[in-house]
Amino acid sequence: MDWDDMRVFLALARVASLGRAGQVLKMDPATVGRRVSRLEGHLGRRLFHRSHQGYALTEDGLRLLPHVEAAQAHLSAAETPNDTGAGLSGQIRLGAPDGCANYLLPQVIARICADHPALEVQIVALPRLFNLSRREADMAISVSAPQAGRLHVQKITDYHLHFAAAASYLDRHPPIRQIADLRGHSLIGYIPDMIFDKELDYLANLDLHAARMTSNSVPVQLNLLRQGTGLGVVHDFALPHAQDLRRVLVPVFSLTRAFHLVRHADDLRNARLRRFAEALIVGLRDQVARLEQAVAQADDQANSENP
Incomplete structure (x- = not known):
């Protein structure tokens, strides 16, 4: 199998749209479609359900996905064996509940992106849980720690x-x-x-x-x-x-x-996602502490003025 076709499959699995996959890959959407069809023909199975809403993985596609992700993680690790600290780049999609997404993440992500100009971060703010196995996001912030799935959960x-x-x-x-x-x-x-x-x-x-x-x-x-x-x-x-x-x-x-940071277990060896996760955790901890301290100080001032 051609690894480039697998790379196209992975991008489409993550964004569920030929147009968005083309943007990620810097490729014409029609070419993305042809490459996926070629891969399906080679494997002899359909990997995506096509609809007006986009591309959704079939059962065969879901079975293939973790193997392709693992191969990509190995390649990423081989390309950056010493994690040299070079700037982060590429696209990362982060899911979060809307309270966190509205009142914490803008400041934290702005600082991270200022430090890494080649990084593109997408914040998906939805009041629901995210399915990382279906690649709705690269990682997600949750209130409850998930108990099922091949996930890595870290308290923030x-x-x-x-x-x-x-x-x-x-x-x-x-x-x-x-x-x-x-x-x-x-x-x-x-x-x-x-x-x-x-x-x-x-x-x-x-x-x-x-x-x-x-x-x-x-x-x-x-x-x-x-x-x-x-x-x-x-x-x-x-x-x-x-x-x-x-x-x-x-x-x-x-x-x-x-808040907990939830990542797919296969991504733990991905140096780029690991470094982003570390910066995100530090930023969120600092931001929550700073804002809560400001609220406590405002209360103290109000109480002293109105005993």
């Missing part, structure tokens, strides 16, 4: 969440000093049947009525809160982006969650 950092509301909302209501005081308030949160990770069901163990305004999007929830329409559970790291919101019940109610 803890982060914290508290109830928050707009100052205008809090000014119109009596002080909130305990959980019971939340009864009768308008709550904002996730759409219950669209919570894709149990760690995001923040209100599950509280004796409160269901949220009245809901969204599967963290930024939408944050913007609903900014309208002065109610209270909701908010990532501390998001609050510097919404300085009109105030934390409440800080001594009484606090949640701790963690």
